[in-house]
Amino acid sequence: MLKRKMTLFKLLGFTVYVDASWGIILFLVLWSLAKGLFPSYFPDLSIPTYWIMGLTGAMGLFVSIIIHEFSHSLMARKYGLEIKGITLFIFGGVAEMRDEPNSPKTEFFMAIAGPIASLMLSFFFAVLYQVANNLELSVPIIGILGYLSAINMLIAVFNMVPAFPTDGGRILRSLLWWIKGDIGWATQFASRISLVFAIVIIFTGFMNMIGGNPIGGLWWILIGSFLFSAANASYQRLLMKQSFEGKTVRHFMNQTPVTVPSHITLQEFVDNYLYRYHYKMFPVIKDDKILGLITIQTLKSHPHEEWKHLLVDKVTQLQNSDNSIAVNTPINDALNKMIETGVSRLLVVEHKKIIGIITLKDLLEYLALKMELETTL
Ligand SMILES: [Zn+2]
Numbered sequence: 001m002l003k004r005k006m007t008l009f010k011l012l013g014f015t016v017y018v019d020a021s022w023g024i025i026l027f028l029v030l031w032s033l034a035k036g037l038f039p040s041y042f043p044d045l046s047i048p049t050y051w052i053m054g055l056t057g058a059m060g061l062f063v064s065i066i067i068h069e070f071s072h073s074l075m076a077r078k079y080g081l082e083i084k085g086i087t088l089f090i091f092g093g094v095a096e097m098r099d100e101p102n103s104p105k106t107e108f109f110m111a112i113a114g115p116i117a118s119l120m121l122s123f124f125f126a127v128l129y130q131v132a133n134n135l136e137l138s139v140p141i142i143g144i145l146g147y148l149s150a151i152n153m154l155i156a157v158f159n160m161v162p163a164f165p166t167d168g169g170r171i172l173r174s175l176l177w178w179i180k181g182d183i184g185w186a187t188q189f190a191s192r193i194s195l196v197f198a199i200v201i202i203f204t205g206f207m208n209m210i211g212g213n214p215i216g217g218l219w220w221i222l223i224g225s226f227l228f229s230a231a232n233a234s235y236q237r238l239l240m241k242q243s244f245e246g247k248t249v250r251h252f253m254n255q256t257p258v259t260v261p262s263h264i265t266l267q268e269f270v271d272n273y274l275y276r277y278h279y280k281m282f283p284v285i286k287d288d289k290i291l292g293l294i295t296i297q298t299l300k301s302h303p304h305e306e307w308k309h310l311l312v313d314k315v316t317q318l319q320n321s322d323n324s325i326a327v328n329t330p331i332n333d334a335l336n337k338m339i340e341t342g343v344s345r346l347l348v349v350e351h352k353k354i355i356g357i358i359t360l361k362d363l364l365e366y367l368a369l370k371m372e373l374e375t376t377l
Contacts, residue, residue, distance in 0.1 A: 253356030
């Protein structure tokens with residue numbers, strides 16, 4: 001889960017990742033530039049020229065978005081917030097914070113840094129555009145500079161739409177938070193406004209498509225759907241954080257995990273453990289101490305014929321910091337760890353002994369129950 005991103009590069013201590021969705025987006029940008037925008041504004045150029053302009057424009061957009069996200073990240077760092085990395089996806093990027101901002105002021109300045117950077121970029125490219133015009137440089141160069149100035153203006157304006165979790169949504173939330181002093185209420189209110197905006201944007205997209213503007217319409221729909229799911233996700237994330245506040249792994253772990261001795265064969269493991277308990281993961285024990293764990297995936301990677309003589313010992317994934325956790329770890333940290341590593345079942349280990357197992361499923365079930373009990377409509 002959540003393993004759809006690829007590391008691009010590191011700069012100023014931040015890692016920049018790219019989400020799988022960027023492949024589609026890059027293609028959409030390139031296509032709309034080379035087949036739509038540039039030919040309509042600058043007719044009579046050759047087809048290869050349009051594609052080169054499209055590619056350069058897409059690259060410029062890409063760099064512009066990175067600069068926008070870096071300005072958020074640098075501002076966050078100034079206020080002492082840790083940034084895990086920057087992920088580029090769908091129509092932009094996200095600077096991923098490990099924690100939510102601790103005050104409305106931090107959130108306000110962090111959020112507004114992005115649109116300000118985009119405005120400055122827009123201005124910068126507008127100046128270059130003027131210079132290129134005055135020097136009578138070639139049409140493709142002027143066209144690309146004009147496009148970059150316009151697109152950065154669009155990014156700034158779009159990000160100021162008060163639809164959480166865009167920058168505008170965060171600015172709105174920080175103001176609401178500042179007025180009432182209640183982050184939960186502010187998030188809820190900002191999320192509701194965001195959902196309304198998202199629906200309006202999706203609707204606009206459909207109207208555009210019906211009205212004969214399929215490319216523009218598709219963009220609106222994509223952006224609207226992204227906003228819709230993101231607004232929901234950020235609200236749930238915050239609820240989650242509040243629900244788990246002050247609780248540690250000890251509160252949620254299964255304290256009587258079924259353990260497997262390392263000296264039995266895989267066949268014995270299948271017959272006596274897997275079919276009996278139906279768990280997806282079992283801790284493996286050797287001389288009373290934790291050795292590691294065995295999963296269905298491990299089992300499946302060995303052909304059936306081997307199960308009769310291959311020992312559990314030989315296929316155990318050894319215990320390490322990725323698959324285990326200490327009992328007094330705060331739950332929010334445990335969740336972050338599961339999300340970062342994509343490992344949804346962790347061994348709880350103390351003094352080399354297994355004392356429990358904690359799973360993402362249990363945490364989510366707890367949350368679902370809690371939300372059901374607390375939701376008032
Ligand atoms: Zn931003």
